[in-house]
Amino acid sequence: MPGAPRFLTLADVAEVLNTSSAQVYALVRRGELPAIKLGGRGQWRVEASKLEDFIAGLYDETQSFVAAHPFADSETLATEDAVS
Template sequence: MADSPASAPRFLAPAQVAELLSIDVDEVISLVMSGHLRGAKLGSPARWRVEETSIADYLAEQTEQARRMALWRQADEASFPEVWGPQGRGPQHP
């Protein structure tokens, strides 16, 4: 039995995606080409379309990367006293 239209993926034009993400259309196409967004050329003449659900996946991926970078920076900053010593003079040698 075929999927109903309600369960079929919804596709958006790159301009719509660009507006949602506040980026240029060229950046949307680049994200599709690099695999960060799922899309394909559809219709006649063929035009790029981006799968709507991939936008949420992309945003979740970007949020996770930002969280990891924040944790890395926090850990990096916390390690400075251990590296540079208590007064910032470098490691203390006996």
């Protein structure tokens, strides 16, 4: 099977997301990031396609947040006040 692996460890996911393994574990345990638990030792794995779906969902959530909470910096507000 050439190319990237189908399944990633939580440490691999943490590296991709530039966060900690503990944060990734929390995402998995809360059900926000789909994962599977393997074997008697309970090793977690995240399918690469599920990680990409998760990231795409975060972009959608962020876009909705930004649309609902427009950014207004002090420079913009000062300019608008001066024009009024």
